[in-house]
Amino acid sequence: MSYKSWFDAHADKHKKIVDRLVAKGFSKEEIIEYFYFDNMVQHERDFCPLYEDNKKCHDMSKLNCYLCACPNFRFNDEGLGTYNELKILSKCDINNGEEFASGKSIHQDCSKCTVPHHKAYVEKHFDLDWKKIMKECEI
Structure with missing residues (x-):
């Protein structure tokens, strides 16, 4: 999804x-x-x-x-850029939390x-x- x-x-x-x-x-x-x-x-x-x-x-x-x-979560299914050849799909606008890689994409981990x-x-x-x-x- x-x-x-x-x-x-x-x-x-x-x-x-x-x-x-x-x-x-x-x-x-x-x-x-x-x-x-x-x-x-x-x-x-x-x-x-x-x-x-x-x-x-x-x-x-x-x-x-x-x-x-x-409201601080940012996403774009086409990508927000790349990092080490991985497509960044989401990020935090207040730089809270962590990121994780899954497949060829980077996602924001908001769990904490x-x-x-x-x-x-x-x-x-x-x-x-x-x-x-x-x-x-x-x-």
Whole structure:
């Protein structure tokens, strides 16, 4: 699966949940609370493949899933450049995390970064339109 196809599919899933919550009259604060891992793993099993195993993508007690994918993540399926003959497909705009090579490509490893999963970060960047928050991700 390409970054772009995942990104678009995830945006659709996110929008369906947010639209349903807005239709129920949820406030911004209630929407943010709804997206905590403990609630999402119970009520939105299809949102993330890790939910099936009750597994978190990051080791943190209060993981908020509203910004699954990160506004600081940059990707281009055609490549962002090369390094030692490997095509760079993704990077971090704030230089957090590490990179890894897979096949002939370099990818950003965000597994140790919790920046977008804290409530304060979500509140600061909140918009009902996930794609608007993520508008700079696709280069």
